[in-house]
Amino acid sequence: MSFAKPTTLSREQVAEFEREVNTIRDSVMNNLGQADVDHMRNMIRISRASEIGGRALLHFGVGPLSWVAGVLALASAKILDNMEIGHNVMHGQYDWTGDPALNSQTFEWDIACDGEQWRHSHNVTHHTYTNILGKDRDLGYSLLRMTDEQKWKPRHWFQPLANLMLAMGFQYGVGSHDLEIGRYKHGAMPKAEFKARLDRFLTKVGKVWFKDYLLFPALALWSAPRVLAGNFCANLIRNLWTYLIIFCGHFTEGVAIYREEDTRNETKGDWYIRQLSGSSNLTGGRLFHVMSGHLSHQIEHHLFPDMPAHRYPEVAPQIQALCRKYGLFYNTGSLYKQYWTVMKRILTYTMPPKRVPV
Amino acid sequence: MQPSPTTATRTTAHVLARAVNTPLVKALGHPWVESIVRLDAVEDALSALHPLLSLTQVRARVLRIVDETATTKTFVLQPNALWASAQAGQFVRVQLEINGRRVERAYSLSSRPGARRIAFTVKRQDQGLVSNHLHTAVSVGDVLTISQATGEFVLPDALPANILLLSAGSGITPVMSMLRDLKARNYGGDVVFLHVCRAPDDLIFAAQLQALAADFTGLRLVVHYDASAGFFSPQVLAQHVPDLNTRSTWMCGPAGFMDAISAYWDTQGFDKQLFSERFVGAPLLPSTAPGTPVQVSFANSGTTFTTSGTDPLLVQAERAGLTPKHGCRIGICRSCQCVKTSGTVENLQTGEVSSAPNELIRLCISTARSDVALAL
Numbered sequence: 001m002s003f004a005k006p007t008t009l010s011r012e013q014v015a016e017f018e019r020e021v022n023t024i025r026d027s028v029m030n031n032l033g034q035a036d037v038d039h040m041r042n043m044i045r046i047s048r049a050s051e052i053g054g055r056a057l058l059h060f061g062v063g064p065l066s067w068v069a070g071v072l073a074l075a076s077a078k079i080l081d082n083m084e085i086g087h088n089v090m091h092g093q094y095d096w097t098g099d100p101a102l103n104s105q106t107f108e109w110d111i112a113c114d115g116e117q118w119r120h121s122h123n124v125t126h127h128t129y130t131n132i133l134g135k136d137r138d139l140g141y142s143l144l145r146m147t148d149e150q151k152w153k154p155r156h157w158f159q160p161l162a163n164l165m166l167a168m169g170f171q172y173g174v175g176s177h178d179l180e181i182g183r184y185k186h187g188a189m190p191k192a193e194f195k196a197r198l199d200r201f202l203t204k205v206g207k208v209w210f211k212d213y214l215l216f217p218a219l220a221l222w223s224a225p226r227v228l229a230g231n232f233c234a235n236l237i238r239n240l241w242t243y244l245i246i247f248c249g250h251f252t253e254g255v256a257i258y259r260e261e262d263t264r265n266e267t268k269g270d271w272y273i274r275q276l277s278g279s280s281n282l283t284g285g286r287l288f289h290v291m292s293g294h295l296s297h298q299i300e301h302h303l304f305p306d307m308p309a310h311r312y313p314e315v316a317p318q319i320q321a322l323c324r325k326y327g328l329f330y331n332t333g334s335l336y337k338q339y340w341t342v343m344k345r346i347l348t349y350t351m352p353p354k355r356v357p358v
Numbered sequence: 359m360q361p362s363p364t365t366a367t368r369t370t371a372h373v374l375a376r377a378v379n380t381p382l383v384k385a386l387g388h389p390w391v392e393s394i395v396r397l398d399a400v401e402d403a404l405s406a407l408h409p410l411l412s413l414t415q416v417r418a419r420v421l422r423i424v425d426e427t428a429t430t431k432t433f434v435l436q437p438n439a440l441w442a443s444a445q446a447g448q449f450v451r452v453q454l455e456i457n458g459r460r461v462e463r464a465y466s467l468s469s470r471p472g473a474r475r476i477a478f479t480v481k482r483q484d485q486g487l488v489s490n491h492l493h494t495a496v497s498v499g500d501v502l503t504i505s506q507a508t509g510e511f512v513l514p515d516a517l518p519a520n521i522l523l524l525s526a527g528s529g530i531t532p533v534m535s536m537l538r539d540l541k542a543r544n545y546g547g548d549v550v551f552l553h554v555c556r557a558p559d560d561l562i563f564a565a566q567l568q569a570l571a572a573d574f575t576g577l578r579l580v581v582h583y584d585a586s587a588g589f590f591s592p593q594v595l596a597q598h599v600p601d602l603n604t605r606s607t608w609m610c611g612p613a614g615f616m617d618a619i620s621a622y623w624d625t626q627g628f629d630k631q632l633f634s635e636r637f638v639g640a641p642l643l644p645s646t647a648p649g650t651p652v653q654v655s656f657a658n659s660g661t662t663f664t665t666s667g668t669d670p671l672l673v674q675a676e677r678a679g680l681t682p683k684h685g686c687r688i689g690i691c692r693s694c695q696c697v698k699t700s701g702t703v704e705n706l707q708t709g710e711v712s713s714a715p716n717e718l719i720r721l722c723i724s725t726a727r728s729d730v731a732l733a734l
């Protein structure tokens with residue numbers, strides 16, 4: 001993966017592109033209404049019902065089948081809560097409703113990542129500086145080397161293993177992301193600041209552990225091991241799934257990476273193009289889109305982060321048509337195909353760069 | 359001097375409900391409890407069980423809808439046990455969700471304080487989103503969410519000997535409640551109830567007013583129809599009520615009407631007090647031309663600064679030495695989002711100008727187009 005080539009579009013074309021994208025945005029944003037809120041409330045209800053059902057099966061069910069069903073139900077609840085509900089609500093997609101339960105700035109989710117810290121690392125850093133090397137800290141999550149431009153270090157030999165660990169404990173990866181440990185280690189962050197961030201993160205981890213690994217198992221009395229194992233597996237499934245979707249959104253083949261100096265003075269049109277070429281989509285059915293929090297429409301999400309996500313499928317064909325018109329690459333494919341390219345990248349950059357003879 | 363409000367009578371059900379739900383809500387609000395079960399989830403479950411059930415909200419079922427005139431309807435409601443009763447003259451905020459958006463409007467109660475059922479009256483406004491919704495989409499059996507009664511426009515505990523209750527149009531509602539209260543308190547003094555409306559067809563509460571007048575000895579009822587009797591001016595008022603200066607007065611009506619009366623009170627130098635309630639037909643907040651100097655107040659921190667120019671509020675606040683929370687500064691991350699309690703702002707990205715109270719705005723892409731108050 002290399003730095004984005006300067007776009008071949010003229011300034012006028014970029015401006016025209018910007019106008020056309022804005023028109024698509026307005027067509028949806030001007031007709032938000034009851035159907036959108038109903039969709040979100042429905043998702044919340046399904047997630048809650050699924051959590052109650054899952055926990056009930058784990059607590060009171062007998063035999064391995066009910067255990068598996070319980071794990072799957074609880075995992076789905078957590079996936080919905082994190083992706084279709086939490087991620088989207090915290091982006092402010094439903095702030096226009098005025099419903100305090102859907103307020104982006106106060107929403108909190110069932111994951112080891114503190115909502116406030118996520119709002120910072122995700123909404124501020126990642127969505128503003130998408131794919132700018134050195135600024136977008138989601139690039140490899142400061143753990144993986146994903147491009148030639150990142151310096152190779154011996155620890156990158158363990159990259160495939162690190163990738164696996166990150167996938168399994170993804171909620172802790174995302175949760176500790178805003179700590180910016182690297183910056184702290186290099187002395188770029190005062191100790192007090194780091195300590196405050198760490199406390200916040202640990203408190204949140206404490207809360208989710210207390211719930212899943214102490215309180216609910218204890219309530220189950222003699223079924224405690226069954227509940228504990230169930231909760232652990234549900235969290236694990238959720239971690240793997242969110243990792244999978246999120247890695248396919250920005251680390252596939254063909255996703256462009258930017259240098260900071262190239263993004264100075266960018267217009268909204270340039271910004272749109274950067275968001276577009278820095279993201280990749282996944283194809284699938286409605287259930288798949290919902291379970292991915294519509295991050296399967298990562299491109300549309302990065303263009304319109306505050307548009308209710310369930311409207312992305314509606315605008316996607318229009319964006320794709322626009323890309324064809326302007327000769328821009330619309331990166332999309334099946335989950336298998338896209339993840340395969342992610343894996344290829346992770347493995348490729350495990351190796352130190354070959355010295356090119358001058 | 360504010361009239362000292364009468365202590366609201368509280369029902370046993372209310373006292374009981376408070377005793378149960380105050381500690382419960384407090385416990386559910388604890389961060390560790392909240393991470394296990396969210397208050398929202400409990401609330402949703404309760405309202406699924408029964409629409410009036412709630413730990414935090416006053417909800418009220420519509421029992422009756424009365425057509426008062428061609429353009430006004432009275433909604434008679436049965437509130438749940440969280441309702442703490444009202445004083446005469448107070449209002450409630452009615453909260454509705456219209457096409458997915460939450461909106462709130464204040465309506466004065468017309469019911470007698472302490473009554474088990476409460477009522478408010480709504481005049482249909484031509485462009486009124488909420489009044490039209492209430493008139494067309496709300497029917498008997500529906501449940502509305504309302505606030506507790508609030509407002510300083512109330513009768514005092516110790517009543518003066520002479521009272522004037524003065525209203526125009528749909529401003530009759532709070533003073534109607536006061537009249538009912540006077541009757542219930544066996545008020546022995548002298549009260550004039552003067553109402554102004556266009557024609558007999560527009561008289562709200564016509565039948566109840568007649569019934570009250572019939573067995574309320576101290577009451578003199580005057581209705582001025584300006585279609586037939588001519589424009590109502592303070593001078594006309596003085597003709598109807600020659601002893602104006604002896605009467606403590608409570609009035610409610612359109613802004614122009616109240617302004618004229620207040621001015622008259624001032625020029626005459628009346629020493630009896632004039633209390634008024636202001637939100638009937640509240641005019642839309644004017645927006646100043648871009649760049650005009652305006653006052654921005656941060657209500658929670660108590661700071662205010664004056665600013666001009668068309669820079670975003672975030673930049674202006676920083677220039678004034680404040681440090682509001684922010685992130686991207688380009689409208690994406692919403693870190694700078696806050697509640698604008700009042701005032702008009704322009705969204706610099708869409709050009710949309712809005713003056714709705716209590717709306718969420720992003721400081722980094724909003725500029726003030728009038729004095730603005732922020733909950734920061």
Ligand code: FES
Pocket residue numbers: 684685686687688689690691692693694695720721722723
């Ligand atoms: S600072 Fe990010 S939206 Fe205002």
